[in-house]
Amino acid sequence: MFRVSNNLVGVLNLLAFLLSIPILVTGVWLSKQANAECEWWLQRIFIVLGVFLLVVSLAGLVGACCRVSCLLWLYLFVMFLLILLVLSFTIFAFVITNKGAGQVLSNRGYKEYRLGDYSNWFQNRVNNAHNWNRIRSCLRSSKICSQFQTQFANDNLQKFYAENLSSLQSGCCKPSDSCNFEYQGPSVWKKTESANYSNPDCNAWDNDPNVLCFNCQTCKAGFLQSLKTDWKKVTIVNVIFLIFLIIVYSVGCCAFRNNLRDNWKR
Numbered sequence: 001m002f003r004v005s006n007n008l009v010g011v012l013n014l015l016a017f018l019l020s021i022p023i024l025v026t027g028v029w030l031s032k033q034a035n036a037e038c039e040w041w042l043q044r045i046f047i048v049l050g051v052f053l054l055v056v057s058l059a060g061l062v063g064a065c066c067r068v069s070c071l072l073w074l075y076l077f078v079m080f081l082l083i084l085l086v087l088s089f090t091i092f093a094f095v096i097t098n099k100g101a102g103q104v105l106s107n108r109g110y111k112e113y114r115l116g117d118y119s120n121w122f123q124n125r126v127n128n129a130h131n132w133n134r135i136r137s138c139l140r141s142s143k144i145c146s147q148f149q150t151q152f153a154n155d156n157l158q159k160f161y162a163e164n165l166s167s168l169q170s171g172c173c174k175p176s177d178s179c180n181f182e183y184q185g186p187s188v189w190k191k192t193e194s195a196n197y198s199n200p201d202c203n204a205w206d207n208d209p210n211v212l213c214f215n216c217q218t219c220k221a222g223f224l225q226s227l228k229t230d231w232k233k234v235t236i237v238n239v240i241f242l243i244f245l246i247i248v249y250s251v252g253c254c255a256f257r258n259n260l261r262d263n264w265k266r
Helices: 002-033 037-065 069-096 120-127 129-141 144-151 157-161 167-172 200-204 217-265
Strands: 182-185 188-190
Touching: 002 037, 002 217, 037 069, 069 217, 120 129, 120 217, 129 217, 144 167, 167 217, 200 217
Parallel strands: none
Antiparallel strands: 182 188
């Protein structure tokens, strides 16, 4: 039993140790290369994940192969905390992504999005001025609306209405359909003079490529829809990762029990 459980823990943690090295190197490289607001969170995730895997896998590897019970105990304790963390995040992600969906429009290939349809936690994140300034800078630097303008530049009004736009394209790169602006291009619309708009997004729209609808509520909603889609994918991966962690934790418990038994016999 010792050889099976301890050796299995050793092999699993050796693989995790080898995996942590390229992850950590990638995080350090991104920290040297990143010059856009969008990338700050990505490099931190890589560095934190790489360091965490490096330390924990090393503790599990030494503890299992050298039968060091204190290291195995520390390894199992951290693994238990990780399982709780992943489980909590998975439940949280499921709850906050359960609300919100695009509104289907008549004779339109795309949907429009309303900020009020999403969870309060999501709304508070994008309504915070500091957070939204950073997100808006990300969207501008990604040139999503420049690509949108180029992609649909030859569309007439009827063809444009039939396009299947992404949530960000629909929310940030064009005005809301309720504004009834005159179409001159995908990101060029003529406002009706002296019109009083009940929708504040109509007043926020500007044909300036640096403005467009980046200050609109629909842009925030479109961003949340995109974020929600990504979080749902992460939630699925988390469930698989959680099952893997529970298996490794169970094998580690067997190895720890065997170490204690061997130490007691000696």
